[in-house]
Amino acid sequence: MAVGGCLFSRTPMALVRELLRQRRRGLTLARNLTCTEGEFLMVAGAVERIVTAWMSIGLPWGVSKILRHFVESGRVALEEWSHLALGLRFRAAAMGVPFLPTLTMLGSDLIAVGGTKTLQDPYTGATLAAVPALFPDVALLHVHRADRFGNCQIDGYPHMDADIAQAATTVLVTTEEIVSEEETRRHPERTVLPGFAVDALVLAPFGAFPHECYGLYEADFDHFAEYTRAIDARGPTAVADYLERYVYAPPTWGDYLDLFGGERLALQQRRARELVGA
């Protein structure tokens, strides 16, 4: 399962929440920078392996204690790739080729972790890393707007979502807004996922919250601070309690958002507008 966005940006939180509610097990998560959603999946027992370049929330909150707990005890395997190498694995799959040559990771110990093979350039004999295509079974993505045919538009930084969508077998998308076909046609240059690459689309306003959605709402850093303080005090139990409160108890996404409250959501919207100068 590949999860779009990156770190605490445009994480498909509503989809991750639903996956947790369905008590899925035995998953492999692929995500370039893994954030709180990775911790949720670890504590819920949903993932066996995480394929990533980095995992934690961010510098002010230190190394993830959940990461340390689950990886150091051997309960979850963390398969580390460089950020670009993992990006190229999605790109290779998106292009429909078995691997892509690159210079990155050469000479480092990361080469061995994922079993990356090197090859000789058939023209010059130079050494290159051949990073294998990664075709996820399922991709979870969150976008700014989409029409009923699944044509999706993303504002701001696109992260790797287009490659991930093209690479995956099944693509599930949540969107902040559903727009008319006419709206898509007015700005086709903004469409980053064609409808034919999308299998299911769900309307989910604030679908990444408390992570950010570019231009619409900023990530809720106070919420992260509160969350990590609880983990510092009580370890993984704090995350289990968090899941009870935010994932299992509220029956709908609307009920989930009510836990944060309209005022908080409006504040994060104002902050986002300030930051993008809208």
Add this chain to the structure above:
Amino acid sequence: MTAAELLAVVAARELRDDTTVFAGVGVPLLAAALARARHAPRLTLVIEGGIIGPEIAPGRLPISTNEMRAGRRATMLPGITDAFLFAQRGFVDVGFMGGAQIDRYGNINTSVLGTDYWNPKVRLPGTGGANDIASLCREVIIVTPHERRRFVERVDFVTSPAWLRGDGSRRAAGLLFGGVSRVVTTLGILGFDPDSRRMRIEAVHPGVSVATVRAHTGFELVEAAHVAVTAPPSEEELEALRALDPERRFLG
């Protein structure tokens, strides 16, 4: 003046105008923003969230490389993979980043402590874009607190390659260019002997002795023929720096 302030000011001086700099968040990005505010107004920042040319706002320092604060007033948002591919193509002059554990050849470990990757004693967050920056930028400058536990004879795991095992092995591995040129620390500035590629003391900060640098380093340092003393941060430098981080998120 805090250690982080000294580090940021001295690191900022290492950057030149009209260059393209791939910066990691924290002190490196803060130092790059300081350089832009003072002597390098045409320095182009590249941030691994797929962000080119942002203007970091005072008091709005990004926590991650993938957020609106990092992308503020960017000139281009090409996506993550493509941002790194600009480096692979040779467009990025300087990689500017921190490091958890560093060895005498400048190799960095941000992955695991312990000798078995799959059964680590301590699991660290991982490379993020550090391996790519270290592999693909034309030159890399490391910015780090100088602590004995960080400066080790041999890193447990080479997350980000510098000179690997000394002269020759970086090129032999297939990396066409780049390598760590300098390590800016809270005690001084280190470079690498051009022949052996071993780390060497090139400058100490005011009031710091070579012996102190050695005492805080877990391996034997080469010493440059002439060890310089860095100029202390000026009031103007400190004022500009403090204006960037009024919440003291990274300045301590």
